[in-house]
Amino acid sequence: MEARRPPGLVRKQLEKQARKEQNIRRSSSPDRDSPDDDLKEHVQALLDLDVNLRGYGLRADVVKGEAQLYGVVDTLSEKEYAQELAKTVPGIKKVANRISISTDGPITDRDVEFEVAEELEAAPGVDTRQIGAESSGGVVSLVGRAEDPAAIESARQAAAKARGVARVVSKIKPQDRPRPGELHSQGRTGGEQAPDKKEER
Structure with a gap:
């Protein structure tokens, strides 16, 4: 419920x-x-x-x-x-x-991880390719990366809905969004500059 x-x-x-x-x-x-x-x-x-x-x-x-x-x-x-x-x-x-x-019956960490994964799939703003969960004794650790802090909170709330979860710990690392101009330089190695164009005559 x-x-x-x-x-x-x-x-x-x-x-x-x-x-x-x-x-x-x-x-x-x-x-x-x-x-x-x-x-x-x-x-x-x-x-x-x-x-x-x-x-x-x-x-x-x-x-x-x-x-x-x-x-x-x-x-x-x-x-x-x-x-x-x-x-x-x-x-x-x-x-x-x-x-x-409490739960209706015994539930393993694998069961908890499965149910948390289902909740994460349905959570708004959560990319399950970037965010996952691990369970140990009812304590669920959220792992991965996220650009938006709202996605981290959405994942925490979603995990709390799963059966068998006693506590949620977020280990999700914030991921900085690329700044303007960074995407154009990603193909170059650090410090490498584009070759100068030959002077046209």
């Missing part, structure tokens, strides 16, 4: 629903007036209402303004998405993401 950050309008609707849920819970527990309790209810309501996450039954707690997230999801991208969602709550200072990543 692909987890995507909700657009502004959808996020506002989620927050409105979350505040409504928060008010209902607060009215049923009038003695709870701690700021952390209010923040916890808001974060929990967002997790419960979000279409990408509500099926996981994730739990939230807030201690001194720090949101602490617990539970299990299928992919790293969903774990990161839950963290970004919690950050949208006003008053949350930071997020401790303790969500775990």
Whole structure:
């Protein structure tokens, strides 16, 4: 399942629903007036209402303004998405993401590399002739070269969607784009100059 950050309008609707849920819970527990309790209810309501996450039954707690997230999801991208969602709550200072990543069954590094390769193929701006992936114990290393920094971030996000990926490390090296005039001199060896034309008479 692909987890995507909700657009502004959808996020506002989620927050409105979350505040409504928060008010209902607060009215049923009038003695709870701690700021952390209010923040916890808001974060929990967002997790419960979000279409990408509500099926996981994730739990939230807030201690001194720090949101602490617990539970299990299928992919790293969903774990990161839950963290970004919690950050949208006003008053949350930071997020401790303790969500775990699980798979339906055993998955090998070769399986992970295969799934990451599929995600990279579908990722916008990623040239799989230049960018590849290696997996070791759930840690995926992206390797290769890329001219555009946006392609590196696109590759990182794509790898995070694959099953079995616990962390993504980018080892992609930036590749400078040729400057104007460099293409014309690529056929010459360093320092070699074109022969002078004979003076016409």
